[in-house]
Structure formats: C-alpha cells, structure tokens
Amino acid sequence: MPALTAYSDQPLAHPTPDTPAAERLWLALVALGLLALAVTAAAPAGLREPAFWLGLALLSAGALGWSWWKFGRDAGGVRHDYLWARASTSRGAVAWVTGVALTGFYVVLYWWPEYLENLIRPLDGLSQLLRRRPADQWFLYGTFYTLAVLLMGGRALLKYRHSPYQRVRTASVMFFQLGFAWLLPGVLLALQQPEFYFTYFWPLKYDYLFPGGVQALLQNGHLGAFMVGWGLIMSFVATPVLTYFFGKRWYCSWVCGCGGLAETAGDPYRHLSDKRREAWRYEVSIVYTVLGFIIVTTALLWLNTRLGGALLGRLSDEFSRTYGFVVGALFSGVVGVGFYPLLGSRVWCRYGCPMAAYLGLLQKHFSRFRITTNxxxxxxxxxxxxxxxxxxxxxxxxxxxxxxxRAACVGCGLCSTACPRGVLNLENGPREGRYQPSQLIRAESLRILD
Ligand code: SF4
Ligand code: SF4
Structure with a gap:
C-alpha cells in the first residue's frame, strides 16, 4: 500500500465538468443570435431587418431555453458549483471577452452612435407604434435593456422559484422596467408630452430638479407641473417614509432599473463583489462624494438662477455636462454595466449612485430595517x-x-435565500435596539461612518 503523503500528483479538487451537450445547444442559439446582431450592424439595407429580428429571436429562445435547462428541471435553489472555476464567472477569458464586448457597446452607444444605425433602423416600426416617431440610439438601448431584464428575469424566476420573496421581487423589477421605464415614457412621447421616467428621482435623475429641468417640465401645463410635484414628493417625502419602514430595498431591489438589471442580467456575477475592508472604505468615500457633489451642484444652480446667472454664468451648463459625462455616462454605463463580468453586478450602485447613498444614510440612521442573525x-x-x-x-x-x-445593503435577500441553516432574516422591527453595544464600540473605533 503506498504511503499517504500530504501532496499528490493528482489534483485534489474535482475538475470543472464539461458542459453537457443539451446546454451547449441552448448556448449555441444565444451565440448565433449575437452573431446575427453583429452581422446586422454591417449588413446591406435589404438584409438588416431579417437579420436583426432573427438575431433577437435566437437570442431570446436560447436564453430562455438555457435557463429552463439549467434551472427549471429540478428543485430551485442557490447554486455555487464551480462559480469560481468557470471562465465565465471567475474573471477568466470568457468574462474578459464579455466585459470588453459590453464596454465596447457602451462606448459606441455614447460616442459613436452612427455605427449603430443598422441596429436602430429595424426598430423604426416598433418605435412608431409606441412613440409615434422613428427609433434612435436611446430607444435601441432601452429596448435591449428591457429585453435583458425580462429574459434574465425569467432565469432568476426559475432559479429562485423556491423563495416567495425572490419571486415577487424579480417580478417587481421586471414590471417596473417594462411598464415604467420603457412603455410609459414611449406613450408620453406619442402624446407629445415630456419623456418622463416616474421611477427615477433626484438625486439619481439629478436634472429633474435642476432649474433647467424644472423649467422645461413646467412648460407642459398641468402634466408638467404634476411631474415636478411627483419628483419633489418622491425625493423628499416618499423616499424617507418608505425607507423608514422598509429600508432601501423598496427602491434598490424592487423598483430601480439599475437594480433591476443587476438583479437579473447581473445575477451570474453577484459573487464577484469585493468583500475586503479597503473596498468598503473606497465605497464610503466615493459614493458620499458623488452625493455631496449633486447636492452642492443643485444648490448652486438654483442660487445661480435666483441671481439671474450672476453667480456661475455659463459655468452652470458646464457643471451639468461634466457630471453627466463622468458619472452618468462613464460610471453608470461604461463601468457600471460593462464591467459586470469582472467586478460584479453592483459597482455603480455601490460606488457611484447618489440615490443609493441617500437611501443608505436613511437606512443606516432612520429605518426599521435590519437583517437579524441567529x-x-x-x-x-x-x-x-x-x-x-x-x-x-x-x-x-x-x-x-x-x-x-449596513448602509450599502440593498435588501436583495439573497444572503437569506442562500443560507442552508435559516440564520438570516430580513426584518422591519422597531428602531430601538437595532445595534448591539459591541457594534457601536467597534464602529466608533474603526471610524466606519456609513
Ligand atoms: S447583506 Fe444580504 S440582503 Fe443585503 S445586499 Fe448583501 S446579500 Fe443582499
Ligand atoms: S449565516 Fe452561516 S450558515 Fe448561513 S450562509 Fe452564512 S455562513 Fe453559512
């Protein structure tokens, strides 16, 4: 009998199993769909419509079929098998290719939309039907975004169908994305009204309460005035009240489109978030700086308006433009979504979103929400x-x-869903006694402010 040694020539862990043939088949449909869309981008006029719709059909059928094959045939549940071994979910080659492709799409979308013309034109019919106008790059983006939330929402519904909380929460983000972030703004445009998003509020949709944004809305009669009032009430009344009762989850994990994409399309990458204490420190210093910048900018712009432009002059436009470029385009789009496969699904929500910072402060200091642990x-x-x-x-x-x-917690509930021992519970209890004395001492000594 050979002697037992601490080391062996044999690998200790089970190797990553080969992808089964049926799963490959569904993934091949997804790949063919993406290929058809890539061909559309360079196809002659006569070919682009059929290639575009064929691409979307293959992509949708492949994604739904793959979700059913992988998650729908046995009991639902959280699976971690080989997450940190597969190239697609462990920052391997597949993740890098996906990240580069997503980032590239965002760069073209923001700065060279003319190269997307062949993908935009096939949507003209749908855009005319919904918005009474031809499609543009933002309609293309909104349609792709909504499709991603619906398809990957279907995957999440199958994967987490054993949990009522996850089922309802997933259905909620799908509903708000489809109804309030895609259909309703389109219908408003068709009715010659402002393209207003009722599920985005200041400070996330900062320009809704900038002087220019308010003035533009007020030019649209009663509906415009209602939109301004809606924005004010949601930002300064409904947000604190709802966060007091439910924590920031009512928005970040149930309503917001950014959260909706993270919870559906971003779900395969959720484990990639950085858990180190340094990351926590970066998070606190960056996200509250963004919130502070928005508050100061909003105040300065209103002061400038009151003074007839004497304070900032043309600088006020520069302020909004710079913020829109650095935070709105670079951070939330290019980095926030493009880097899903490398940095996880909530980079924007964690480090950049001023709404998350505002909600986080409320959740930490003025809320009944906590996750209790046994x-x-x-x-x-x-x-x-x-x-x-x-x-x-x-x-x-x-x-x-x-x-x-924790201010950062978006109340997705996945920690509780994944726990095999029922240790964690999301609760809305009385505020008194939320902290234990040892936590207060530690927070003080570590100077953790969030
Ligand atoms: S602590 Fe739990 S509920 Fe909060 S964000 Fe993390 S996984 Fe979601
Ligand atoms: S709370 Fe404990 S038992 Fe439950 S998932 Fe976390 S580490 Fe595992």
Missing part, C-alpha cells in the same frame, strides 16, 4: 458572503450573531 445556527459555510452583491461579509456578522445594519 449565530448559534451558523456553520460558517460562507454562502451568504459569496452571494452578497454589495460586498458585505455577511458571514462575519452571522458568526457573531449580530444584526446587519
């Missing part, structure tokens, strides 16, 4: 930390039996 049951498997898209090391709290009260 430390005695924790087996330290780490499933909860692995699935946390906001980089929270949930296991650390669970092991100590401490409630989780």
């Amino acid at each position: 430390g005695g049951q924790c087996i330290s498997c780490g499933n909860c930390s692995n699935v946390c898209e906001m980089g929270i090391d949930v296991k650390q709290y669970a092991q100590r039996g401490e409630p989780i009260i």
